[in-house]
Amino acid sequence: MLIRYLKKIATKFLWFFSKTIRLHAINKSLLEINYFNLVNSEKYKNSKNLIRYGFKVYSQSDEDGIIKEIFNRIGIKNKKFIELGIQDGLECNTTFLLFAGWQGVWIDMSTNLNKLKDDFRDYFGTKLLFKKNIITKNNVNKLLDEYKNFLTNEVDLLSIDLSKNTFHILSEFNLFNPRVVVTEYNAKHRDDIEWVCKYDENGNWDGSDNFGASLKSFEIMMKKKNYSLVACNITGVNAFFVRKDLINEKFFDNYDSEFHYEPLRSWLVKKFENEIEPKI
Numbered sequence: 001m002l003i004r005y006l007k008k009i010a011t012k013f014l015w016f017f018s019k020t021i022r023l024h025a026i027n028k029s030l031l032e033i034n035y036f037n038l039v040n041s042e043k044y045k046n047s048k049n050l051i052r053y054g055f056k057v058y059s060q061s062d063e064d065g066i067i068k069e070i071f072n073r074i075g076i077k078n079k080k081f082i083e084l085g086i087q088d089g090l091e092c093n094t095t096f097l098l099f100a101g102w103q104g105v106w107i108d109m110s111t112n113l114n115k116l117k118d119d120f121r122d123y124f125g126t127k128l129l130f131k132k133n134i135i136t137k138n139n140v141n142k143l144l145d146e147y148k149n150f151l152t153n154e155v156d157l158l159s160i161d162l163s164k165n166t167f168h169i170l171s172e173f174n175l176f177n178p179r180v181v182v183t184e185y186n187a188k189h190r191d192d193i194e195w196v197c198k199y200d201e202n203g204n205w206d207g208s209d210n211f212g213a214s215l216k217s218f219e220i221m222m223k224k225k226n227y228s229l230v231a232c233n234i235t236g237v238n239a240f241f242v243r244k245d246l247i248n249e250k251f252f253d254n255y256d257s258e259f260h261y262e263p264l265r266s267w268l269v270k271k272f273e274n275e276i277e278p279k280i
């Protein structure tokens with residue numbers, strides 16, 4: 001009697017598990033189809049459009065591929081990066097570069113230092129320097145000043161994702177003159193609206209749409225820093241800026257937010273979710 005009961009329970013569990021896996025496979029297939037149709041639509045057919053080159057290795061979505069293609073077009077100077085806001089480092093914009101022989105600096109307050117040391121033990125302290133610290137608009141340059149000799153004056157890439165205060169901190173960043181800047185933007189405010197979240201040094205993102213700044217606000221601010229907007233990624237999360245002296249004929253000659261804006265496609269993030277746990 002007990003054996004029959006256990007078999008019944010096991011059968012139900014296995015049926016539920018297999019059903020769940022099938023649903024996951026179906027959803028994944030639908031996302032792949034939708035993604036394929038989207039990136040092959042008329043809007044993205046021009047070879048100058050960077051979205052065509054997007055792919056994920058360690059980035060959250062397609063940022064790895066877009067970053068790679070930007071440097072294919074402008075060249076690489078010294079393989080040095082800075083990333084502000086990395087969490088555990090397993091899903092950010094510079095981990096793929098680290099594997100490609102780059103060196104850089106990570107700063108984040110929320111990171112588990114012991115786990116980071118263990119995960120990146122082949123790089124930590126040599127090719128990868130890390131500082132656990134809160135980043136503010138008042139201390140961002142001071143925090144990075146101690147790494148000036150390691151980074152040299154020509155940093156290839158700055159990636160910044162600090163939720164509520166990203167815009168304000170990037171606005172004050174002036175210690176280096178990176179060749180490329182990747183920053184999170186707030187897609188809610190569409191392509192032509194100027195909007196910036198109020199600065200809150202001690203505030204944490206509450207999961208709402210009250211964070212960062214609109215793409216238009218980033219475009220205007222970065223233009224003053226001599227950077228041109230060259231792309232946004234397909235999920236409508238990150239914007240890519242190239243220093244004006246490096247812009248060439250391989251990019252569109254339109255650098256406006258109205259041209260490059262991508263709406264938030266949070267549903268598409270699931271297309272890029274890791275099928276198996278990432279391991280360094």
